[in-house]
Amino acid sequence: MSAATTRQDFNSSRFFSGIARGIAGALLFALPMFMTMEMWELGFYMDRSRLFLLLIVNIPLLVILSDRIGFERTWTWRQAMLDASIAYGLGILGCALILIAMGVLKHDQSLHEITGMIAIQAVPASIGAMLGRSQLGGQLDDGDDPEENDSDDPVHERETSYAGELFLMAVGALFLSLNVAPTEEMVLLSYKMTPWHGLIMIAASLAVMHGFVYALSFKGSHDLAEGTPGWHAFVRFTLPGYVIAGLISAYCLWTFHRTDDIGSTQILMAVVVLSFPAAIGAAAARLIL
Numbered sequence: 001m002s003a004a005t006t007r008q009d010f011n012s013s014r015f016f017s018g019i020a021r022g023i024a025g026a027l028l029f030a031l032p033m034f035m036t037m038e039m040w041e042l043g044f045y046m047d048r049s050r051l052f053l054l055l056i057v058n059i060p061l062l063v064i065l066s067d068r069i070g071f072e073r074t075w076t077w078r079q080a081m082l083d084a085s086i087a088y089g090l091g092i093l094g095c096a097l098i099l100i101a102m103g104v105l106k107h108d109q110s111l112h113e114i115t116g117m118i119a120i121q122a123v124p125a126s127i128g129a130m131l132g133r134s135q136l137g138g139q140l141d142d143g144d145d146p147e148e149n150d151s152d153d154p155v156h157e158r159e160t161s162y163a164g165e166l167f168l169m170a171v172g173a174l175f176l177s178l179n180v181a182p183t184e185e186m187v188l189l190s191y192k193m194t195p196w197h198g199l200i201m202i203a204a205s206l207a208v209m210h211g212f213v214y215a216l217s218f219k220g221s222h223d224l225a226e227g228t229p230g231w232h233a234f235v236r237f238t239l240p241g242y243v244i245a246g247l248i249s250a251y252c253l254w255t256f257h258r259t260d261d262i263g264s265t266q267i268l269m270a271v272v273v274l275s276f277p278a279a280i281g282a283a284a285a286r287l288i289l
Contacts, residue, residue: 018132022087025132026094029175030125034098038182042256043117050255051119058123062087065130065171084130091126092118124178127171162236169241172285173248173278181252181274187262190269198272205245205279210238212283238283245278246271 033039062084063077095118099105105114180186193201210233250271253259259267 021132022090022129023094026091026125026129029128029131030121032179033121033124036182038184039121040104040117042182043120044113046116046120046257051116054123054255055119058126059084061171062126062130064167087129088122088126090129091122094125095121124175127175165237166240166244168285169282170244170248172281173245176281177249177252177274177278180277181258182256186253186258186270186274187266189273190266193269193273198269201272201276205276206238206242209241209279209283210234212280241282242275242279245282246275249274249278
């Protein structure tokens with residue numbers, strides 16, 4: 001095996017730079033949740049079956065996400081799984097260190113409480129660690145071939161299938177939903193809103209979502225082919241994206257016990273409220289990732 005092939009298979013310098021960016025990404029994207037009291041309390045009383053399901057769901061999400069923006073370009077599913085494991089590990093380590101530094105985790109707490117607080121926050125932290133490469137990617141190393149090196153802009157030039165687009169929307173919706181779903185304001189707003197408020201919120205979510213991807217020409221946004229009617233993108237991407245954001249929102253609210261002991265109308269309103277930031281996250285995901 002030649003030195004060039006070995007370097008292509010594993011570049012240690014680039015790998016450890018990716019690790020550093022992963023740690024930075026975990027802190028950057030998950031720090032608001034580290035400092036949210038509701039997240040600490042959820043670690044105490046959250047149903048362990050729901051927490052376990054969230055942790056399991058996060059694994060394939062990280063694996064597929066790794067195929068696009070891992071710490072180094074992955075060529076096999078085995079490499080992607082290794083990348084995902086590293087991101088999960090960085091998320092857990094980052095959570096433990098930050099919560100200890102802030103005095104949230106203490107030696108006199110039970111193992112049940114400690115593991116609960118770390119586990120629940122490790123999910124957004126691990127996603128943040130994985131996103132660190134795409135958002136904090138460095139410049140080309142000396143001697144690197146710009147056409148082969150993917151650390152400068154690892155994702156934006158890669159083609160994405162329709163299913164891939166929907167997956168990225170789900171990641172963006174989940175990531176942003178995790179930041180606000182645990183808060184009591186979601187339920188409080190559901191009681192304050194009328195059906196008319198809900199309809200306006202849905203319309204605003206769709207408008208903002210469509211504008212992010214197609215109308216405002218952000219970096220990474222999509223240009224419609226010449227002659228393609230405007231409604232085509234709305235029906236093909238914006239509406240399915242909003243449905244995904246709604247489903248992700250409902251799942252997050254259920255996971256964090258925000259749908260317990262409230263009426264169906266309030267649950268629907270809470271989903272509409274959370275779908276607003278989730279829709280923005282879904283729309284921005286293609287721009288960010």
